Amino acid sequence: xxxxxxxxxxxxxxxxxxxxxxxxxxxxxxxxxxxxxxxxxxxxxxxxxxxxxxxxxxxxxxxxxxxxxxxxxxxxxxxxxxxxxxxxxxxxxxxxxxxxxxxxxxxxxxxxxxxxxxxxxxxxxxxxxxxxxxxxxxxxxxxxxxxxxxxxxxxxxxxxxxxxxxxxxxxxxxxxxxxxxxxxxxxxxxxxxxxxxxxxxxxxxxxxxxxxxxxxxxxxxxxxxxxxxxxxxxxxxxxxxxxxxxxxxxxxxxxxxxxxxxxxxxxxxxxxxxxxxxxxxxxxxxxxxxxxxxxxxxxxxxxxxxxxxxxxxxxxxxxxxxxxxxxxxxxxxxxxxxxxxxxxxxxxxxxxxxxxxxxxxxxxxxxxxxxxxxxxxxxxxx
Amino acid sequence: xxxxxxxxxxxxxxxxxxxxxxxxxxxxxxxxxxxxxxxxxxxxxxxxxxxxxxxxxxxxxxxxxxxxxxxxxxxxxxxxxxxxxxxxxxxxxxxxxxxxxxxxxxxxxxxxxxxxxxxxxxxxxxxxxxxxxxxxxxxxxxxxxxxxxxxxxxxxxxxxxxxxxxxxxxxxxxxxxxxxxxxxxxxxxxxxxxxxxxxxxxxxxxxxxxxxxxxxxxxxxxxxxxxxxxxxxxxxxxxxxxxxxxxxxxxxxxxxxxxxxxxxxxxxxxxxxxxxxxxxxxxxxxxxxxxxxxxxxxxxxxxxxxxxxxxxxxxxxxxxxxxxxxxxxxxxxxxxxxxxxxxxxxxxxxxxxxxxxxxxxxxxxxxxxxxxxxxxxxxxx
Numbered sequence: 063x064x065x066x067x068x069x070x071x072x073x074x075x076x077x078x079x080x081x082x083x084x085x086x087x088x089x090x091x092x093x094x095x096x097x098x099x100x101x102x103x104x105x106x107x108x109x110x111x112x113x114x115x116x117x118x119x120x121x122x123x124x125x126x127x128x129x130x131x132x133x134x135x136x137x138x139x140x141x142x143x144x145x146x147x148x149x150x151x152x153x154x155x156x157x158x159x160x161x162x163x164x165x166x167x168x169x170x171x172x173x174x175x176x177x178x179x180x181x182x183x184x185x186x187x188x189x190x191x192x193x194x195x196x197x198x199x200x201x202x203x204x205x206x207x208x209x210x211x212x213x214x215x216x217x218x219x220x221x222x223x224x225x226x227x228x229x230x231x232x233x234x235x236x237x238x239x240x241x242x243x244x245x246x247x248x249x250x251x252x253x254x255x256x257x258x259x260x261x262x263x264x265x266x267x268x269x270x271x272x273x274x275x276x277x278x279x280x281x282x283x284x285x286x287x288x289x290x291x292x293x294x295x296x297x298x299x300x301x302x303x304x305x306x307x308x309x310x311x312x313x314x315x316x317x318x319x320x321x322x323x324x325x326x327x328x329x330x331x332x333x334x335x336x337x338x339x340x341x342x343x344x345x346x347x348x349x350x351x352x353x354x355x356x357x358x359x360x361x362x363x364x365x366x367x368x369x370x371x372x373x374x375x376x377x378x379x380x381x382x383x384x385x386x387x388x389x390x391x392x393x394x395x396x397x398x399x400x401x402x403x404x405x406x407x408x409x410x411x412x413x414x415x416x417x418x419x420x421x422x423x424x425x426x427x428x429x430x431x432x433x434x435x436x437x438x439x440x441x442x443x444x
Numbered sequence: 445x446x447x448x449x450x451x452x453x454x455x456x457x458x459x460x461x462x463x464x465x466x467x468x469x470x471x472x473x474x475x476x477x478x479x480x481x482x483x484x485x486x487x488x489x490x491x492x493x494x495x496x497x498x499x500x501x502x503x504x505x506x507x508x509x510x511x512x513x514x515x516x517x518x519x520x521x522x523x524x525x526x527x528x529x530x531x532x533x534x535x536x537x538x539x540x541x542x543x544x545x546x547x548x549x550x551x552x553x554x555x556x557x558x559x560x561x562x563x564x565x566x567x568x569x570x571x572x573x574x575x576x577x578x579x580x581x582x583x584x585x586x587x588x589x590x591x592x593x594x595x596x597x598x599x600x601x602x603x604x605x606x607x608x609x610x611x612x613x614x615x616x617x618x619x620x621x622x623x624x625x626x627x628x629x630x631x632x633x634x635x636x637x638x639x640x641x642x643x644x645x646x647x648x649x650x651x652x653x654x655x656x657x658x659x660x661x662x663x664x665x666x667x668x669x670x671x672x673x674x675x676x677x678x679x680x681x682x683x684x685x686x687x688x689x690x691x692x693x694x695x696x697x698x699x700x701x702x703x704x705x706x707x708x709x710x711x712x713x714x715x716x717x718x719x720x721x722x723x724x725x726x727x728x729x730x731x732x733x734x735x736x737x738x739x740x741x742x743x744x745x746x747x748x749x750x751x752x753x754x755x756x757x758x759x760x761x762x763x764x765x766x767x768x769x770x771x772x773x774x775x776x777x778x779x780x781x782x783x784x785x786x787x788x789x790x791x792x793x794x795x796x797x798x799x800x801x802x803x804x805x806x807x808x809x810x811x812x813x814x815x816x817x818x819x820x821x822x823x824x825x
Binding site for chain 2: 077078081085088089091092093094095096097098112173174176177178186242245248249251252253254257258260261262263277278279280281283284285286287288290291300303304307308311
């Protein structure tokens with residue numbers, strides 16, 4: 063017996079029964095998961111200020127890089143995406159390639175954080191974290207890796223404090239916001255963020271997530287789950303799926319004044335690329351970025367399109383600047399198998415050739431102390 | 445499944461039983477199928493045409509999903525796996541609805557096209573007749589998936605507004621009733637003398653006491669006009685939200701319907717070429733990718749961006765009004781309001797900034813002092 067479409071009625075029937083069976087199987091597997099581990103690479107808390115915490119990962123090689131690398135993630139999602147699970151961890155791969163890694167966790171803003179602005183985050187928390195690492199490493203300059211919105215922060219920071227950044231790496235970072243390639247860039251123009259901030263104070267993470275999910279509603283809210291039913295054969299697969307789900311829906315609220323400025327000054331007025339952005343009293347001039355720059359973007363990124371990331375290289379004064387792209391989307395760039403194989407080695411190698419130090423780390427203070435003039439003065443004092 | 449909760453075991457027991465009855469229904473249907481071929485109205489002794497049987501199975505499955513899972517989730521502690529399954533179930537239900545469409549399409553389109561009609565026209569006819577229920581089922585997939593902040597105005601404040609409106613109506617009822625007879629009573633009272641006047645006043649006073657008077661004697665609530673004004677503004681914001689969300693929803697619905705029309709045209713065209721999807725899964729892929737593409741095109745339009753901006757604004761306005769009303773009522777209680785807390789947060793924020801500035805200054809001064817001390821030591825013989 064044949065229907066106009068299917069090979070047989072029985073096939074149509076078995077498809078239906080099969081879907082039902084898979085759904086039941088998914089219930090058995092998924093509801094058995096009460097929690098999943100994320101961010102399991104060993105690390106230590108080295109500095110804390112308000113809700114911001116700075117972690118240092120324990121090295122995985124005997125002699126890690128002498129110049130530490132600070133990873134700055136976005137405010138809109140949790141940074142454990144960089145260390146999602148053992149076999150999908152950019153952090154772990156970088157550690158294996160000899161990096162000495164620090165990472166900022168911005169935390170979950172509470173109602174009292176509504177007045178935190180971009181200056182507090184960049185000239186406050188980020189700068190204090192950098193200073194702490196400089197103190198610990200006894201170096202004047204460290205390496206900085208900013209991801210997504212954290213990449214924008216890193217670029218702003220490097221322009222404000224070029225004397226503290228040895229090498230700058232940015233991943234999928236929006237810099238030129240005046241693009242019609244990314245849907246968020248279009249919608250933001252009509253978004254009255256003032257009204258949102260005035261109403262909520264701290265803008266809920268769910269509200270932000272709405273924007274991301276709406277970008278591809280059928281693939282993100284339907285086909286992803288239907289596809290999962292096909293592949294859900296064992297507990298490990300279910301846990302991996304749930305782990306990613308946990309990250310997607312684990313969205314911290316956004317401190318009101320910070321998101322207000324981010325949307326108004328960057329998404330709407332595009333002030334950063336025009337060198338007109340003000341952070342507190344200081345104007346951000348991208349031409350002050352002279353250190354080596356590695357700009358990484360994802361070719362199919364629908365959240366931060368390549369056209370928003372690539373213009374950075376033309377806006378800075380750096381002579382040594384590299385652009386690196388990977389196939390894939392905004393999230394795949396951190397966790398895909400391609401990323402695990404290509405991205406971490408590329409970053410580590412790029413940094414290694416630019417992080418050579420004299421025999422041992424020398425801080426500014428130490429350098430001054432070693433200068434002949436200083437040594438003579440010291441002898442005299444003794 | 446090994447489980448820590450007895451209730452889960454109960455649930456699975458019930459589920460297994462439902463599965464058994466479902467499978468029995470399925471087996472019965474399959475056994476009837478040879479006697480009911482597509483295009484056939486059903487052979488003697490069968491349970492009816494095969495598509496009806498398929499429809500029954502679908503209905504049974506839907507009912508089972510809704511009842512079993514619905515009951516199960518009511519009291520289930522929220523775990524990350526459970527939340528993921530809830531989302532999966534939502535997707536599976538959309539998938540099931542599409543299956544229903546597919547089964548119906550098989551029913552209608554199994555025969556040759558009516559005389560004078562092409563296959564494509566036959567597909568379009570089917571689509572037009574089926575369209576009516578589309579928005580309510582698959583077409584609503586999108587807006588039904590909105591997160592809490594976007595769905596919020598439909599729930600909490602709507603309920604609150606209704607209750608406010610009811611309260612207001614109860615509140616003003618005695619006054620309205622009393623005021624209707626007041627002119628006559630007053631006129632009578634004036635004609636009959638002081639006693640009658642007193643009686644009229646006594647008749648009118650309780651109404652006043654129960655209504656405006658009571659409100660005016662509640663200083664914590666403020667003057668009545670302010671409260672009523674807030675309620676009116678809240679209601680207005682809600683009406684505005686309904687209006688904007690209707691525009692927004694209809695834009696999405698229109699695109700969704702057009703996408704389905706495109707799917708049908710494509711299906712007809714593929715069928716003509718003998719390339720129609722062979723399995724439901726192939727059809728499903730055609731459906732969702734066509735929809736995704738259609739939505740993407742809609743997103744690119746300035747009109748959609750404007751509507752989205754208006755929708756967000758409307759939601760914010762409802763929430764803002766809601767906060768104002770709550771604050772108005774909270775004034776009577778010794779509970780800090782949102783505005784008061786915001787003032788406090790602001791003071792705390794400014795104080796923290798001041799402490800940071802001072803700490804930095806102290807550190808700089810200490811460092812300067814040390815340098816001065818060192819310099820002084822050097823100068824000493």
